[in-house]
Amino acid sequence: MDGIDLMAAAMHAARTRLDVSASNLANASSAGFRRRIARATLTERGLAVATALDRRQGPLERTGRTFDLAAVGGSLFVRDPRGAVVAERSASFSLDATGALVDERGRALLGERGLVRATSGATVDARGVVRDDGNVLDRIRLSPGASVESGFIERSNVDSIGEMVDVLAAQRAFETAEKTLAAIDETRAKDANDVARVKS
Amino acid sequence: MNRALYAAATGMAAQQQTLDVVADNLANADVPGFKRAAATFGAIGDNLGTTALGIRRLFEQGKLERSGGPFDVAIDGAGFFALERDGRHAYTRNGSFVRASDGTLRNADGWRLAGIRVPADATAVDVASDGRVSIDLAGGKHREIGRIRLALFAAPERLRSIGSALFAATREAGAPTTVAAGGARGPKLAFGMLERANVSIIEAMMAILAAQRAYEANAKGVQAADEMQRIANNLHRG
Numbered sequence: 352m353d354g355i356d357l358m359a360a361a362m363h364a365a366r367t368r369l370d371v372s373a374s375n376l377a378n379a380s381s382a383g384f385r386r387r388i389a390r391a392t393l394t395e396r397g398l399a400v401a402t403a404l405d406r407r408q409g410p411l412e413r414t415g416r417t418f419d420l421a422a423v424g425g426s427l428f429v430r431d432p433r434g435a436v437v438a439e440r441s442a443s444f445s446l447d448a449t450g451a452l453v454d455e456r457g458r459a460l461l462g463e464r465g466l467v468r469a470t471s472g473a474t475v476d477a478r479g480v481v482r483d484d485g486n487v488l489d490r491i492r493l494s495p496g497a498s499v500e501s502g503f504i505e506r507s508n509v510d511s512i513g514e515m516v517d518v519l520a521a522q523r524a525f526e527t528a529e530k531t532l533a534a535i536d537e538t539r540a541k542d543a544n545d546v547a548r549v550k551s
Numbered sequence: 552m553n554r555a556l557y558a559a560a561t562g563m564a565a566q567q568q569t570l571d572v573v574a575d576n577l578a579n580a581d582v583p584g585f586k587r588a589a590a591t592f593g594a595i596g597d598n599l600g601t602t603a604l605g606i607r608r609l610f611e612q613g614k615l616e617r618s619g620g621p622f623d624v625a626i627d628g629a630g631f632f633a634l635e636r637d638g639r640h641a642y643t644r645n646g647s648f649v650r651a652s653d654g655t656l657r658n659a660d661g662w663r664l665a666g667i668r669v670p671a672d673a674t675a676v677d678v679a680s681d682g683r684v685s686i687d688l689a690g691g692k693h694r695e696i697g698r699i700r701l702a703l704f705a706a707p708e709r710l711r712s713i714g715s716a717l718f719a720a721t722r723e724a725g726a727p728t729t730v731a732a733g734g735a736r737g738p739k740l741a742f743g744m745l746e747r748a749n750v751s752i753i754e755a756m757m758a759i760l761a762a763q764r765a766y767e768a769n770a771k772g773v774q775a776a777d778e779m780q781r782i783a784n785n786l787h788r789g
Contacts, residue, residue, distance in 0.1 A: 373555035373772040374598035377562025381592040445708040448725035455604040522775045
């Protein structure tokens, strides 16, 4: 690895950091979104960036809608249209014509008896029990130890200020690497051209 | 590939859409029975930005307000007034009606309240909380002329909006079931009242400010991505 390769890797790393921060910023309004973290490490091939998920819970926002659900300390489960079961932290469900609770991506909420079927007047308690006028309809399937908040949506855990700082930092890191690369290039140009001139 | 540029652009588009929806809510804040909408977003791909999942309509009850109109009715609870025009059906919670020359009760766009016709010799009209419509006739006589029935949908949030407080049935919303008002848990009608739009001006203003700031932040992301691309393009200065 010479200086030019190292600087090229550094520019690449800065670009990835910007990709991550830009996408995080774009998702500041996506309910339940978990921000990605870009971690740069120095390897023998120069700077390399790995991304990870920031699993911290986002703030809960009160919406007052019964079927806006946020799992606290775990997750609830939905079945996507292809039949796969997905763990989810928070989603806005609404009744479909069959009485199933479906979120905006068309995924149905799972209970202990299969799909949760509810009525427009139903309530959901912290243990996930769905009741209509006292009658238990179903219980939402939750991961062990989790509880559920009805009437709340978990907001994105993106901190816009922090992401803005990361955008600026990535941009400056890119510029620094580029300047260094240009300086190395200039030195080498001198080596090549001036040494040749002395000889002739 | 300049991912950051496109990811930041999706964020700008999302905030733009939020502004459109909030502006529409504000524009309809004085329409009785109007239900506010909210745009929702979700992440796409691996750091590719965000996309609109859809626009939700939120059917929370609006405040009932005394209006003084001679044929104003508000729904306290779930359900819609069933309307007809030229053989088509529509549903609304805007109970602001006027009496047309043929005795039917119509809203401002000419949609007719199904099932009610007020005779020409009526001196006053009253609607009970269970929807029964009665009229006063000359000489102190009363007569019941019909009952306003409400349409209930299994999934009202999936109705299609066809006007500022007007909805059309869809397959996803389910077929409307007709119910009488006034049951123990059912909806009730309030005569001489209107349901205000469920739009909070303060919340809408806050949403506008937040969307503006988020838009600016994403615009900065676009700028940074563009600036990096410019620097990269100038690497080879010759």
